[in-house]
Amino acid sequence: MLRALDIRDMLIIDRLELEFQPGLNVLTGETGAGKSILLDSLGFVLGWRGRAELVRAGASQGEVTAVFEVGPDHPARAVLAEAGIEAEGELILRRVNTEGGRKTAWVNDRRVSGEVLRALSDELLELHGQHDDRGLLDPRGHRLMLDDFAGAEPLIAATRAAWAARRTARRALDAAAEQVAALRAEEEYLRHAVAELDALDPQPGEEAELDTLRRRMQGAERVRGDMARAHQVIAGEGAEGLVADALRWLDGAVEAAEGRLDPAIEALTRALDALGEAETGVRDALDAMEVDPRALETAEERLFALRGLARKHEVMPDELPEFAETLRARLRALDASEGDMADLEAAVRAADAAYDAAAAELTARRVEAGGRLARAMAEELAPLKLDRAVFEVDVAPTDPGPEGRDEVSFRVATNPGAPSGPLSRIASGGELSRFLLALKVCLTGDNAGKTLIFDEIDRGLGGATANAVGRRLSRLASGAQVLVVTHSPQVAALGAHHWRVEKSVSTGPTGEMTTSRVVPLDEPARIDEIARMLAGDTVTDAARGAARVLLGDADAA
Numbered sequence: 001m002l003r004a005l006d007i008r009d010m011l012i013i014d015r016l017e018l019e020f021q022p023g024l025n026v027l028t029g030e031t032g033a034g035k036s037i038l039l040d041s042l043g044f045v046l047g048w049r050g051r052a053e054l055v056r057a058g059a060s061q062g063e064v065t066a067v068f069e070v071g072p073d074h075p076a077r078a079v080l081a082e083a084g085i086e087a088e089g090e091l092i093l094r095r096v097n098t099e100g101g102r103k104t105a106w107v108n109d110r111r112v113s114g115e116v117l118r119a120l121s122d123e124l125l126e127l128h129g130q131h132d133d134r135g136l137l138d139p140r141g142h143r144l145m146l147d148d149f150a151g152a153e154p155l156i157a158a159t160r161a162a163w164a165a166r167r168t169a170r171r172a173l174d175a176a177a178e179q180v181a182a183l184r185a186e187e188e189y190l191r192h193a194v195a196e197l198d199a200l201d202p203q204p205g206e207e208a209e210l211d212t213l214r215r216r217m218q219g220a221e222r223v224r225g226d227m228a229r230a231h232q233v234i235a236g237e238g239a240e241g242l243v244a245d246a247l248r249w250l251d252g253a254v255e256a257a258e259g260r261l262d263p264a265i266e267a268l269t270r271a272l273d274a275l276g277e278a279e280t281g282v283r284d285a286l287d288a289m290e291v292d293p294r295a296l297e298t299a300e301e302r303l304f305a306l307r308g309l310a311r312k313h314e315v316m317p318d319e320l321p322e323f324a325e326t327l328r329a330r331l332r333a334l335d336a337s338e339g340d341m342a343d344l345e346a347a348v349r350a351a352d353a354a355y356d357a358a359a360a361e362l363t364a365r366r367v368e369a370g371g372r373l374a375r376a377m378a379e380e381l382a383p384l385k386l387d388r389a390v391f392e393v394d395v396a397p398t399d400p401g402p403e404g405r406d407e408v409s410f411r412v413a414t415n416p417g418a419p420s421g422p423l424s425r426i427a428s429g430g431e432l433s434r435f436l437l438a439l440k441v442c443l444t445g446d447n448a449g450k451t452l453i454f455d456e457i458d459r460g461l462g463g464a465t466a467n468a469v470g471r472r473l474s475r476l477a478s479g480a481q482v483l484v485v486t487h488s489p490q491v492a493a494l495g496a497h498h499w500r501v502e503k504s505v506s507t508g509p510t511g512e513m514t515t516s517r518v519v520p521l522d523e524p525a526r527i528d529e530i531a532r533m534l535a536g537d538t539v540t541d542a543a544r545g546a547a548r549v550l551l552g553d554a555d556a557a
Contacts, residue, residue, distance in 0.1 A: 001020075001022060001068065001069045001449070001451055001481045002020050002066065002067075002068055002124075002125070002451045002481060002483070003019065003020060003067045003068065003069050003090075004017070004018065004019050004020070004065075004066070004067040005017075005018045005020070005038075005041070005042060005064070005065070005066050005067075006018075006063075006064065006065040006066075007038075007041045007063075007064050008062065008063045008064070009055060009056040009059035009061065009062045009063065010037065010040075010041050010044070010054050010055070010056060010062040010063075010064060010097075011034075011037045011040070011041075011054055011056055011062075011516075012034055012037065012056065012503070012514050012515055012516045013034065013037060013041070013056065013515065013516050013517075014056060014059075014515050016516075016517060016518055018499070018518055020481065020483065020497070021481075021496065021497045022477075022481050022496075023477045023478075023481065023482070023496035023497065024473055024474050024476075024477035024482045024484065024494060024495045024496045024497070025481070025482065025483045025484070025495065025496070025497045025498075025499070026484055026486060026491070026492050026494075026495030026497065026498045026499070027483065027484070027485045027486070027499050027500075027501055027518070028485075028486060028487070028492050028498070028499075028500055028501070028529055028533060029500050029501030029502055029503075030502070030503070031487075032503065033501045033502050033503045033516060034501050034503055034516030035485045035501045036455075036485075037516060038485075038501065038518070039127070039453070039455060039485070040054065041054070041064045042064070042066065042125075042453075043127075044064050044095060044097065045064040045065065045066045045093050045094070045095045045105075045117070046066070046093065046117055046118070046120070046121035046124070046125065047095075047105070047114040047115070047116075047117025047118040047120075047121055048118070048121065053101075054097050055097055055098070055099050059099070060098070060099055061096055061097060061098045061099060062096070062097045063094065063095070063096045063097075064094070064095055065092065065093065065094045066092075066093045066094075067090060067091070067092050067093075068090070068091040068092075068093070068124055068451075069089060069090060069091075070087065070089070070090075070091050070124075070449065071449060074123070074449050075123040075449070076091065076120055076123040076124055078123075079116065079119045079120050079123060080107070080120075083107070083110075083112060083116050084110075085107055085108055085110050085112070086108070087107075087108055091107070091108065091120075091124075092106075092107070092108050092109075093105070093106075093107055093117065093120070094106045094107075095117070105117055107120070123450070124450060124451060125450055125451045125452075125453060126450050126451070126452050126453065127453045127455065128436050128437070128440060128452065128453065128454050128455070128457060137423055137432075137436070139409050139410075139422065142408045142409050142410050143366075143403075143406065143407070143408035145443055146366055146369055146370060146373065146393060146395075146408050147366070147369075148443070149369055149372075149373055149442070149443055150365050150366060150368070150369030152362060152365050152366065152369070155358070155361055155362045155365055156362065156403050156404070158358045158361075158362075159355070159358040159359055159362050159402065159403060159404050160402045160403065161358075162351070162354045162355040162357075162358040162359075163355055163400075163401070163402040164402070165351050165354065165355075166348075166351040166352060166354070166355045168351075169344070169347045169348045169350075169351040170348055170351070172344055172347070173341075173344040173345060173347070173348050176340060176341060176344050177341065179333070180334065180341065183330060183333060183334040184334065187334060190327055190330055190331045190334065191331065193313070193327055194324065194327050194328055194331055196309065197309070197320065197323075197324035197327065198324070200305060200306070200309060200320075202306055202309070202317070202320040202321050202324065203321060204318060204321050205318065206306065206317075207303065207306050207307065207310075207317035207318060208318075210299055210302055210303040210306070211303060213299050214296065214299050214300055214303055217295065217296045217299065218296070234275055234278050234279045235279040235283070239275055240272065240275040240276065240279060243268055243271055243272045243275060244272060246268055247265065247268050247269065247272065250264065250265050250268070251265075306320065355400070359400065359404045359405050362403075362404045362406070363395065363404060363405070363406050366395050366404075366406055366408065367395050369393075370392075370393030370394075370395050370408070371393070373391075373393050373442055373443075374391050374392055374393055376442040377391035377438055377439065377442055378390075378391065380438035380441055380442060380472070381434070381435070381438050383464075383465075383468040384434040384437070384438060384465060384468050384469065384472075385434075385464075385465045385468075386414070386431060386434055386435070386438075388414075388415065388416055389412060389413065389414045389415075389431070389435075390412065390413045390416075390420065391410070391411075391412050391435070391438075391439075392410075392411045392412070392413075392420050393408065393409075393410060393411075394408070394409045394410075394411050395407075395408055396408075396409070409422065410422075410423055410439070411423070412435060414431055423435055423436075433456075433457040433458065433459060433461075434457075434461075434465075434469065436457065437454070437457055437469060437472055437473070438472070440452070440476060441472045441475060441476060444475075444476060444479055444480075449480075450480065451480070451481045451482075451483065452476060452480055452481070452482045452483070453482075453483045453484070453485075454473065454482065454483070454484045454485070454486075455485045456485055456486065456487065457469065457473075457484070457486075458470075458486055458487070458488040458491050459487070461488060462488065462490070463490070466488040466489075466490040466491055467490040467491075469488070469490075469491055470488065470490050470491035470492075470493070470494040471494060473491060473494065474494045477496065487533065488533070489530045489533040489534050489547065489550060490550060492529070492530055492533060493530055493547070493550035493551050493553070497520075498520070498521045498526050498529070499518050499519060499520050499521065500518070500519045500521055500525070500529050501516060501517075501518050502516070502517060502518075502519060503515070503516050504516075504517070526547075526551070527544055527547045527548060527551065528544065528547075530547035530550060530551065531543035531544045531546065531547040534546050534547060
């Protein structure tokens with residue numbers, strides 16, 4: 001709710017402090033007194049785009065401060081939180097316009113951009129008038145208004161959830177289809193590579209083992225040649241045979257030597273035994289190190305095959321087993337893709353069906369609510385002298401989205417048999433004002449703590465029609481703060497709080513100066529103001545009497 005408005009040096013206002021109240025607040029005054037300046041100033045502090053030059057002549061800068069009271073659950077708090085601004089019970093907006101055109105804004109003493117101000121404005125205030133293009137005349141907001149009127153939020157939440165599930169299912173199917181396409185593109189390679197790897201069946205660490213075995217067998221071949229030559233020198237015709245021959249020769253000379261050969265014969269006997277042990281050891285070693293040429297060839301062939309396959313696939317030989325399993329997994333995925341795709345396609349069909357059901361239920365709710373809104377509008381339009389007009393809620397199909405597949409627009413036909421069209425194109429100025437008022441009365445549920453401003457919405461109306469307008473404004477004000485700028489005494493008489501905007505001309509050092517001020521009216525002053533609105537410049541006792549009657553009727557109502 002708008003609590004206070006402080007305006008300094010804006011156009012013809014030098015200093016103005018206003019304190020507004022709950023209920024219906026009425027501003028009246030002669031044409032040109034400055035009522036529109038109040039709205040321009042309020043729009044300025046809320047970041048609306050308006051007049052380029054607002055600073056009062058002779059002043060260095062103009063300034064507007066607006067104080068709003070917002071509850072703990074007010075939607076404006078979400079805007080504040082996103083902007084990093086703390087606010088308890090009071091929200092203070094201040095904006096300065098320098099003589100050079102520079103604009104600076106603060107919210108609760110935190111500097112903010114015009115974008116933040118406009119976001120707050122959308123939650124704090126609504127302006128309705130003949131040139132309103134921000135609220136009820138904006139077709140982009142018609143679906144939101146109808147949904148609020150229909151109480152459709154649970155259905156919208158269900159439709160959003162179904163849309164998200166549908167999108168997830170479709171993404172999963174698309175990703176799987178892309179993966180299958182990629183796998184099918186390399187199917188021939190996968191099957192050949194897996195067959196080749198399966199045939200070789202590489203094992204972890206096998207390359208190192210084969211390399212060690214190959215080196216050992218190659219080394220054994222070289223060493224065994226030396227050992228064979230040594231064995232040949234020791235055994236057979238070698239040293240062992242020579243020592244045996246020496247012993248035989250010495251045995252024939254033992255008797256003649258009379259014991260002198262005994263030590264030599266014993267030494268040769270020991271040598272012959274040692275040579276026998278050496279020959280046995282070398283022969284055993286030769287047998288142990290015997291290399292099967294076919295085994296070496298086999299080891300080399302497998303080692304070269306492992307290394308060749310590793311080079312082919314650009315991996316290390318020890319990585320071949322893991323690489324083979326990766327290819328097998330891709331091949332299994334390809335082989336299983338037909339079943340997986342069928343499952344994913346079934347999930348998409350189920351998600352589509354769930355979304356279609358949720359969207360259809362939401363459409364039905366909107367169509368039903370559109371009918372109720374049209375009937376409610378018919379009841380409101382009759383007292384406003386628009387009983388021959390027809391208000392329609394058009395719910396048309398559009399592209400599916402998270403909030404359904406409906407496009408909503410409010411359409412009117414002002415004459416029987418005439419085609420309906422958008423509010424802004426079909427209704428005349430006076431008719432449009434009444435349509436907007438009737439629509440706002442029917443949509444009272446969407447006020448959500450906003451201040452509602454009606455700018456001369458009763459223009460061109462009088463008598464019973466103006467009274468009907470006033471009573472509907474009064475009904476709106478029972479659930480929200482309403483500010484109305486009016487020239488209608490019937491509307492003014494129904495206000496709970498009344499201000500008069502007046503203009504004065506004074507003479508100063510620089511010449512004549514025009515200023516505007518706003519005066520709160522007590523009961524006698526209010527009678528005089530309504531009498532002026534009834535009679536014109538000359539206020540008569542009869543006009544005052546008529547004003548008292550209007551006020552009395554308002555009090556009785």
